[in-house]
Amino acid sequence: MPAQKTTKAKRPSNRYVIDVSAPADDKIFDVAAFEKFLHDRIKVAGRTNNLTEQVTISRDGNKAIIVEAKIDFSKRYLKYLTKKFLKKHNLRDWLRVVATTKDTYKLKYFNVSNPEEDASDDEEED
Numbered sequence: 001m002p003a004q005k006t007t008k009a010k011r012p013s014n015r016y017v018i019d020v021s022a023p024a025d026d027k028i029f030d031v032a033a034f035e036k037f038l039h040d041r042i043k044v045a046g047r048t049n050n051l052t053e054q055v056t057i058s059r060d061g062n063k064a065i066i067v068e069a070k071i072d073f074s075k076r077y078l079k080y081l082t083k084k085f086l087k088k089h090n091l092r093d094w095l096r097v098v099a100t101t102k103d104t105y106k107l108k109y110f111n112v113s114n115p116e117e118d119a120s121d122d123e124e125e126d
Helices: 021-025 031-041 075-088 115-125
Strands: 014-019 055-060 064-069 095-101 104-109
Touching: 014 075, 021 104, 031 055, 031 064, 031 075, 075 095, 075 104
Parallel strands: 014 104
Antiparallel strands: 014 064, 055 064, 095 104
């Protein structure tokens, strides 16, 4: 009789990155405040301030925020919290949260064009 294989329950390990380099370089985004916001707002088992060792939040200079979770953790939840932070600091009109890879979000500027400039460009071409 062949030996039976035992399988251990694999613990989920999620590592998500939020790239904030563009607005942080322009000094309109406070990375430290965003990191503290995430520490205060992320819920584990339905409770805030319950991160313990299951969820760790770290900062990579002024380039990125890294969230590592040893429990089931939704990437969409990070997007929700990021958008909430942007709205709180009145940055939601200029920045958006875009997924660049499977485990990465990036803050990008909206492409804003001035309609008056577009109209004057059209008149010059005629």
